Amino acid sequence: MNITLTNINSGPLYASLDSKGVEWREWVFNNLQRDCNPKDMLALMVSSGWEVEAARLALDEALTALGKPPQQVLRFVRPYIRTPENYLDCGDIVAQVLFSLQSPRIVLLDNLLSAEECDRLIDLASEKGLKKSDVVDQEEGGFVAHHARTSSGTYFTRSENAWVARIEKRLAQISEWPVTHAEGLQILRYEIGQEYRPHFDWFRTDMPGSAKQLAQGGQRLGTFILYLSDVVAGGSTIFPTLGIEVFPRKGAGVFFTDVDEQGKPEQKSLHGGSPVIKGTKIVATYWQRESVY
Ligand SMILES: O=C(O)CCC(=O)C(=O)O
Known part of the structure; x- marks a missing residue:
């Protein structure tokens, strides 16, 4: 017809x-x-x-x-940041595009958060109390402590307070991915020597423990790492396969896709947080999911 x-x-x-x-x-x-x-x-x-x-x-x-x-x-859509101009109007803030890679998609943005927002997130996280960070247990599906991740951290639930809600809305807008399809912000604090060794954020579908993670919200499709503090030495976010190193800068953020254009786990998204050498590194991570989380 x-x-x-x-x-x-x-x-x-x-x-x-x-x-x-x-x-x-x-x-x-x-x-x-x-x-x-x-x-x-x-x-x-x-x-x-x-x-x-x-x-x-x-x-x-x-x-x-x-x-x-x-x-x-x-065939497949995923969170994606378009960069037609060097500045991204995020509604309430204008971020500056500093770096962009097409495949895998990586975008580095400055001024994604105001200094006040960074400080408030840190204060609100401290009020909750930080615990030793854990990783997903691929066998059992829960979370376990692991020597590859030595930071401490805490989670906010989605839209837990006005600060978190405003930032989530901004990230959703620029990556064209709904707030409902994302985990709450996680705050991570690294003292000298602490790190997160290279890993993937996507869940392995061949491991029994992943079913539990995938049942709520499906696969992780996109990651934001938001830098809440400056760091004097070390503490970069590294992408070993790509040879890329992003240095923390308060208010900046790096976005990357965890899956490729076909929705398959992106092998080149291997990333980690290198050991802090001098100073304290505090970041917020935001993971975007396939469906409502
Ligand atoms: O701290 C960083 O720079 C990376 C954090 C990270 O890889 C993660 O939380 O998945």
Whole structure:
């Protein structure tokens, strides 16, 4: 069937496209007919509350009805920071793009957090009390202490307070990924000699313990590391496979994707925190998930 503007509302029912009502059907058809980029449409649908898979199917249904081929680009979406300009308007703050890599996607941003936000996060985390950091137990699915990670830390629940909520909203906006699809911020503090040896943030699907982690929110797709303090020496975030080293700077943040364009675990996302040599390193990490967390 050939869809035209006059029969958008009288066409057949589409399982996914019609799941959210006639306004969305009109919006999808109208924008595809105006040749809007389906990938941009997908990101907007997801940030408006669509499940990724449902949005992808809805766009495929409409593309097929319009006689256009379903697009490869819709096979998988993930958090992604676009950098059309050197400054990113985050709504309430303007961050500066300092570095960007296409594949794997890595973006380094300065002024992502204000100094006041960094200080408040540190104070709020101290009030909670920091405990020795742990890692995911790939066998059992819980969390265990590990010699590869010697920092201490704590977690905020999502939108736990106004400071956290504002920062989460900003990160969601620039990476085009809904706040609902992310873990709460984690605060990590490294004293001299403390480190987090290279690791992946994605969960191994071949390990029994991962099922428990994946059951809530699915795979980790994107990571932000936000630097809440300056560090005199050491404490860089390292990407050993890529030979990249990011030095902490208060208010800056690095974003990278944990999965590739096809949604497969990104082997080049191997990263870690090198030992602090002088000073104290405090970061917040923000992990973005496949579905509602
Ligand atoms: O501290 C860093 O620079 C890296 C932190 C990290 O890799 C993580 O929390 O997964």
